[in-house]
Amino acid sequence: MKKNGYFMVSVKPDGTYITVTEPDEGAKGVTADEIAFFLDSRRFEDFNKDDVRAGIRRISENNCFKISSTAMNSSAAFCIYSIDNDKMNVTAVMYPPVGTGSEMTCEEVIGDLTAKGIIYGVNEDTIKEVIRNKAYNTPFVAAKGDEPVQGKDAEIEYLFNTHNIAKPKVKEDGTVDYHELDLITSVKAEQVVAKIIPVDKGIPGRNVMGVEIPPNRVNKKNFKFTRNAYISEDGLSLISKVNGHITLEGDKILISDIYDVPVDVDNTTGDIEYEGNVIVHGNVRAGFTLKASGDITIMGVVEGANVDAGGNLTVNRGIQGMNKAQIHAGGDIVSKFVENATIVCGGNIETDSLLHSSSSAGGKITVNGKNGLLVGGTARAGQLVTAKQIGNTMGTATNVYVGVDPSLRKRVNELSELIKKAVADKEKLGQVVAVLRKKMETEGKLEPERQEMLQKSMKNIILIEQSVKQMTEEYNNGRESLVEDNNARIKITGSIYQGVKLSFGNMVLFIKDKNDYCQYVKEGADIVRLPL
Numbered sequence: 001m002k003k004n005g006y007f008m009v010s011v012k013p014d015g016t017y018i019t020v021t022e023p024d025e026g027a028k029g030v031t032a033d034e035i036a037f038f039l040d041s042r043r044f045e046d047f048n049k050d051d052v053r054a055g056i057r058r059i060s061e062n063n064c065f066k067i068s069s070t071a072m073n074s075s076a077a078f079c080i081y082s083i084d085n086d087k088m089n090v091t092a093v094m095y096p097p098v099g100t101g102s103e104m105t106c107e108e109v110i111g112d113l114t115a116k117g118i119i120y121g122v123n124e125d126t127i128k129e130v131i132r133n134k135a136y137n138t139p140f141v142a143a144k145g146d147e148p149v150q151g152k153d154a155e156i157e158y159l160f161n162t163h164n165i166a167k168p169k170v171k172e173d174g175t176v177d178y179h180e181l182d183l184i185t186s187v188k189a190e191q192v193v194a195k196i197i198p199v200d201k202g203i204p205g206r207n208v209m210g211v212e213i214p215p216n217r218v219n220k221k222n223f224k225f226t227r228n229a230y231i232s233e234d235g236l237s238l239i240s241k242v243n244g245h246i247t248l249e250g251d252k253i254l255i256s257d258i259y260d261v262p263v264d265v266d267n268t269t270g271d272i273e274y275e276g277n278v279i280v281h282g283n284v285r286a287g288f289t290l291k292a293s294g295d296i297t298i299m300g301v302v303e304g305a306n307v308d309a310g311g312n313l314t315v316n317r318g319i320q321g322m323n324k325a326q327i328h329a330g331g332d333i334v335s336k337f338v339e340n341a342t343i344v345c346g347g348n349i350e351t352d353s354l355l356h357s358s359s360s361a362g363g364k365i366t367v368n369g370k371n372g373l374l375v376g377g378t379a380r381a382g383q384l385v386t387a388k389q390i391g392n393t394m395g396t397a398t399n400v401y402v403g404v405d406p407s408l409r410k411r412v413n414e415l416s417e418l419i420k421k422a423v424a425d426k427e428k429l430g431q432v433v434a435v436l437r438k439k440m441e442t443e444g445k446l447e448p449e450r451q452e453m454l455q456k457s458m459k460n461i462i463l464i465e466q467s468v469k470q471m472t473e474e475y476n477n478g479r480e481s482l483v484e485d486n487n488a489r490i491k492i493t494g495s496i497y498q499g500v501k502l503s504f505g506n507m508v509l510f511i512k513d514k515n516d517y518c519q520y521v522k523e524g525a526d527i528v529r530l531p532l
Helices: 031-043 049-057 107-114 124-133 405-441 448-480
Strands: 006-012 017-021 064-068 076-081 089-095 140-144 155-158 194-199 230-232 237-240 244-249 252-256 258-263 272-274 277-280 289-292 297-298 306-309 313-315 319-329 334-336 338-345 350-353 353-361 362-367 373-381 383-392 399-402 490-497 501-506 508-510 514-525 528-532
Touching: 006 031, 017 049, 017 490, 031 049, 049 064, 064 362, 064 448, 076 107, 076 399, 089 107, 089 124, 107 124, 107 140, 124 140, 155 258, 194 252, 252 258, 258 272, 272 277, 277 289, 297 306, 313 319, 319 334, 350 353, 362 373, 383 399, 399 490, 405 448, 501 514, 508 528
Parallel strands: 258 277, 272 289, 277 297, 289 306, 297 313, 306 319, 313 334, 319 338, 334 350, 338 353, 350 362, 353 373, 362 383, 373 383, 373 399, 383 490, 399 501
Antiparallel strands: 006 017, 017 064, 076 089, 089 140, 155 194, 194 237, 230 237, 244 252, 490 514, 501 508, 514 528
């Protein structure tokens, strides 16, 4: 602690004297006003302030000067205390004793503070140091309160992208890709989408009078959300109930398993891939992809686009495929019309006309609208094909297959090819292993690179064997399931024309003449025509 300059009052036979002690370097020196204030506080009136000022001015010549011919009464050292308005700090200044007066003790200072109601934060160590060093005329903090530690409002941490802005990607060649715009923030069922960081209430303070000072009030936060979400038991996490997408509107979290597209699927939306159901109020333009794990409903037209629904697909105004459209659905496909497209579904296909397309349904194909035209291309169904008109007067080649689930037949054929390729790959690896083993037997060892190749080849052989075993099992089960539906049939509620080929499994019938209001079924080894 740096000590300010201080003064001592001494009484001699001829009067009262002031002795001044210089301050520590950088500290404050004694002023005439301080000496005058001290003398007044001790009720000593027999002095002249001008004499004090004159004495201070001569301090460099003599640090002791006379201020009065009257002897000042002896008095003990004392402190003057100053309490801040907020009662958080008490500053004290200790003045020296006069004459034979006693020095102050720590207990006396603490007693003074207690008498003033100061009971908290007393700096006893500081007081002892001031008294020990006789740091007169030097302000010190005798007591200090504790400021409250301010808390923090609760916060919500959003665990998803809250700012979806369409940003086309620029390719390396400088062209712009409008397909991947990242407009959808997907969410999975049971995914935590937001967390509350709880309030920090803070810590109360206390002033020197012992009064508690509370921290500022803090605000709690609550999740604002619509349906399809729930709050965890501890109230701190918001969890999605569904697969879908998530957005933030203001401070409200919106989770939906239905993605509503108010415009066309085109450059403004980019390709769409969504976990849930999708409704498109416009069209799906050529070259773009729309994929959903659930149902897809399209109010407009599908052009030469890729559409893949895990559930059902409904196209209100039809499919104009431009010989490019690839349409898939795990369930049913219902469309106003289908033209120049490839459509495949696990359920049924229902449309007003099916023109020059490749269509495949695990269940039924029904072309029975106002026109009911099935003309050109290929139609495959596991159970039934119904149409008003199959083929036309021009003899347009039209192929109709029934009796076997086309998707299962396709998968069996794929497995057959995959098994052949895997067996060929295994043979090639076996040749590599044989060559490397022979080399090792001849030379006693292999270079590190060839040793690594040998180990890798042997590992791949094992993996291929496991894969072939699994594929063969699936292939055999599929073959056993490829049993024709004996009730499969083709119904014509209008006319069927020359140029149409009907297939029931491996049996084929070519239509050579126009026939009306009939149906075709398999009876024994023949395909026969029956009335409706």
